[in-house]
Amino acid sequence: MNRRTFIAATxxxxxxxxxxxxxxxxxxxxxxxxxxxxxxxxxxxTDAGRGRPDAAEANQQKALGNGYAWLAxxxxxxxxxxxxxxxxxxxVSGHKVPQLAARSQKDCLDLKRxxxxxLIGVNDIWHxxxxxxxGTPASYExxxxxxxxxxxKALPDxxxxxxxxxxxxxxxxxxxxxxxxxxxxxxxxxVAETFKATFVPFQTMFDEAPKLEPPDHWASDGVxxxxxxxxxxxxxxxxxxx
Amino acid sequence: MNRRTFIAATxxxxxxxxxxxxxxxxxxxxxxxxxxxxxxxxxxxTDAGRGRPDAAEANQQKALGNGYAWLAxxxxxxxxxxxxxxxxxxxVSGHKVPQLAARSQKDCLDLKRxxxxxLIGVNDIWHxxxxxxxGTPASYExxxxxxxxxxxKALPDxxxxxxxxxxxxxxxxxxxxxxxxxxxxxxxxxVAETFKATFVPFQTMFDEAPKLEPPDHWASDGVxxxxxxxxxxxxxxxxxxx
Numbered sequence: 001m002n003r004r005t006f007i008a009a010t011x012x013x014x015x016x017x018x019x020x021x022x023x024x025x026x027x028x029x030x031x032x033x034x035x036x037x038x039x040x041x042x043x044x045x046t047d048a049g050r051g052r053p054d055a056a057e058a059n060q061q062k063a064l065g066n067g068y069a070w071l072a073x074x075x076x077x078x079x080x081x082x083x084x085x086x087x088x089x090x091x092v093s094g095h096k097v098p099q100l101a102a103r104s105q106k107d108c109l110d111l112k113r114x115x116x117x118x119l120i121g122v123n124d125i126w127h128x129x130x131x132x133x134x135g136t137p138a139s140y141e142x143x144x145x146x147x148x149x150x151x152x153k154a155l156p157d158x159x160x161x162x163x164x165x166x167x168x169x170x171x172x173x174x175x176x177x178x179x180x181x182x183x184x185x186x187x188x189x190x191v192a193e194t195f196k197a198t199f200v201p202f203q204t205m206f207d208e209a210p211k212l213e214p215p216d217h218w219a220s221d222g223v224x225x226x227x228x229x230x231x232x233x234x235x236x237x238x239x240x241x242x
Numbered sequence: 243m244n245r246r247t248f249i250a251a252t253x254x255x256x257x258x259x260x261x262x263x264x265x266x267x268x269x270x271x272x273x274x275x276x277x278x279x280x281x282x283x284x285x286x287x288t289d290a291g292r293g294r295p296d297a298a299e300a301n302q303q304k305a306l307g308n309g310y311a312w313l314a315x316x317x318x319x320x321x322x323x324x325x326x327x328x329x330x331x332x333x334v335s336g337h338k339v340p341q342l343a344a345r346s347q348k349d350c351l352d353l354k355r356x357x358x359x360x361l362i363g364v365n366d367i368w369h370x371x372x373x374x375x376x377g378t379p380a381s382y383e384x385x386x387x388x389x390x391x392x393x394x395k396a397l398p399d400x401x402x403x404x405x406x407x408x409x410x411x412x413x414x415x416x417x418x419x420x421x422x423x424x425x426x427x428x429x430x431x432x433v434a435e436t437f438k439a440t441f442v443p444f445q446t447m448f449d450e451a452p453k454l455e456p457p458d459h460w461a462s463d464g465v466x467x468x469x470x471x472x473x474x475x476x477x478x479x480x481x482x483x484x
Contacts, residue, residue: 061455061470071470075477078450208320213303227469228303228313231476235317238477 030242031159031198032076032115037086039111040069041100042119042163045224046091058086065089067225071234076241088113096124096133097143104147109154116151116158117237119202120144121165121184122223125177137183144191152195160197161240164188166206168215168229173222200240202233272484273401273440274318274357279328281353282311283342284361284405287466288333300328307331309467313476318483330355338366338375339385346389351396358393358400359479361444362386363407363426364465367419379425386433394437402439403482406430408448410457410471415464442482444475 032038037058040046048067057063059077064070064087073087090107092099100120108116124140127133135143148160165184167173185203192199209218209232216222218229225233274280279300282288290309299305301319306312306329315329332349334341342362350358366382369375377385390402407426409415427445434441451460451474458464460471467475 059454061459071473074451074454074470075474077454078447078474078478079481081450081453205320208323209316211323212301212316212319217303227473228316231313231469231473232317232320234473235477235480236320239321 031161032085032241034083035085036083036114037112038073038088038115038117039108039113040064040073040087040089040091040117040119041108042091043095043123044091044093045122046089046119047093048091048230050089050091055088055090058088063089065091066230068230068233068237071230072237072241075234075238091119094123096120096127096135097140097147098135101143101147101150104151108151112155114157114159115161116155117161117163117200119163119165119200121188122167125165125181125184126172126223128180129174129177137180137187140184141187141190144187145194148191148195148197160195161200161237162188162192162195162197163200163237164202164204166203168206168210168219168222170215171219171221171223198240200237202236205232205236273403274327274483276325277327278325278356279354280315280330280357280359281350281355282306282315282329282331282333282359282361283350284333285337285365286333286335287364288331288361289335290333290472292331292333297330297332300330305331307333308472310472310475310479313472314479314483317476317480333361336365338362338369338377339382339389340377343385343389343392346393350393354397356399356401357403358397359403359405359442361405361407361442363430364409367407367423367426368414368465370422371416371419379422379429382426383429383432386429387436390433390437390439402437403442404430404434404437404439405442405479406444406446408445410448410452410461410464412457413461413463413465440482442479444478447474447478 045067046069048065048069050065051062054060054063059073061070064073069089069091077085088111097120121140124133124135128135152158152160165188167177167181189199206218217226218232219225287309288311290307290311292307293304296302296305301315303312306315311331311333319327330353339362363382366375366377370377394400394402407430409419409423431441448460459468460474461467
């Protein structure tokens, strides 16, 4: 066998292996069905440096950023290469619920995605504490409920995932954030329950992680995940999706 | 409620959340049972900068390194906090099968772990190609079979995981590696089948990943995974474990 033949044989083996991997993992029980289009929505944690000129490109790292959205998407795409999945990201750094609502028509409803995963809330408390925003836990809950209601009226078949806002107790995060933050967490859970959305328990996960390594291993400023933190988030997101 | 009481209440909520997460995920079908002790063994990809003075410490990032071993271990520990799992790493940069065999008594058999996950092979081909090692695919297979036979005779109840050696087609990896490499891959699969070990298809995974982003996104030198590459490996390892 000459080298050209040998390389061709390698590719055939590879393709067969890929098919086997696909058949194994395309679980019908997953929230992400065959041919699904998935939209990640949120703030800087979701944004994670994504490139705006590439936003219309599905499944590209530069369009999905360097965070949990890219890691989760790429892992599912590798698991299920034959399932024609498409992932997009519309997270925008610094955004809070009112800003998400203001761009909902363009960045969510018009896109008509099958699965919508939303992680929003840490700026709502951060900017409130530093005096740049006058929202409260009550307005967070009210605005989230209104946004989800509007979303589900426009997209009644969308699979909605509400991700729990989270913080690590280090960096910018002070003890003074905590009582309010607990109310934001509770509100996000209530929103998920109200609309029978799938809840992704990121804070439960980030309460457990510091028993292994200190909070700043997972997010040095307490808010933006490290590579380990983003990998952990992708894992929990995928586990929740099934 | 004063602030101290509020913080205490937060911790109680957290503990309840953690218990719920644990109950969900402590699947009896997992290869890693309650109270299991897991050993990662291999070369630099497993080593990933682990600290030698900390090697006796279970579940510590500095003892587990910055690679897939730490990501996989930490994700499982966060999922199953009540399951008393312990993870150790004995990967050593640059090692090939003969060196793994030479330190097997001290670094594996004496430790009596419940689950043993081995990833070895890329140096066996790399050092052969650069003329520093006279091993062949045949000697790789023979030495792996002998090592696994010795391991299972000493530890008949160990759950054995054989990880497929892999490469990305970039960096140090040249086309001239490929025909031989395919034989190393086939040998690792044969070793897994011979001993009914669990096979972790890392090359199948890394054949799929470059359809999303170029090979150097996953491992800039073709051998040592990036953060995205290591996260993908941890995901596939955990999916294989169940």
